[in-house]
Amino acid sequence: MGAGREGPPGVQVGEGRATPSPADVDKVLNKPPITNTPSITQPRHGDALAAMRRRRRASRRLPPLPPCSCIRDPLTDRHRCDGISRKQIDAAAQAAEWLLELGFIPLLELEILQALYQRGGADRDLAQRLLATAGSEIR
Numbered sequence: 001m002g003a004g005r006e007g008p009p010g011v012q013v014g015e016g017r018a019t020p021s022p023a024d025v026d027k028v029l030n031k032p033p034i035t036n037t038p039s040i041t042q043p044r045h046g047d048a049l050a051a052m053r054r055r056r057r058a059s060r061r062l063p064p065l066p067p068c069s070c071i072r073d074p075l076t077d078r079h080r081c082d083g084i085s086r087k088q089i090d091a092a093a094q095a096a097e098w099l100l101e102l103g104f105i106p107l108l109e110l111e112i113l114q115a116l117y118q119r120g121g122a123d124r125d126l127a128q129r130l131l132a133t134a135g136s137e138i139r
Contacts, residue, residue, distance in 0.1 A: 089115045093123060096130055105133050 059073035093116060096106040108116075108130060116127035 084111055084115055088112070089119070089123075092116070093126055096126060100129075100133075106130060107134055 055073065055075075062072045065071050065074065089112060092108050092112045096108060099106040113127045113130060116123040116130075118124075
């Protein structure tokens with residue numbers, strides 16, 4: 001670049017640029033301030049609760065989903081048709097025994113205690129021991 005010149009070579013100072021008019025300056029100065037108000041696409045406060053209520057109402061209108069027909073909305077409903085599986089009962093018994101070894105009192109659901117009692121043998125003894133240690137905490 002030569003001395004006293006600004007910009008890329010071959011372009012004279014002020015060449016290729018529009019000079020701002022007073023109207024352009026007024027547009028910039030009178031521009032409304034930027035605010036943090038939500039736009040149309042952004043959800044407003046409280047819309048999440050309203051959306052959940054709409055989803056619940058819509059799920060009541062939907063037919064039950066196969067194969068068990070006990071749920072209508074897979075995001076919010078849970079299967080109620082299946083009983084407690086053997087794996088769940090085994091896992092609860094092992095967790096309860098481990099917690100007893102550590103000195104804690106495990107609180108299992110009443111249905112699991114009933115299933116342990118119905119199995120008989122060591123599981124029945126465990127259920128009786130858990131019922132005795134938990135007392136009135138089991139509902």
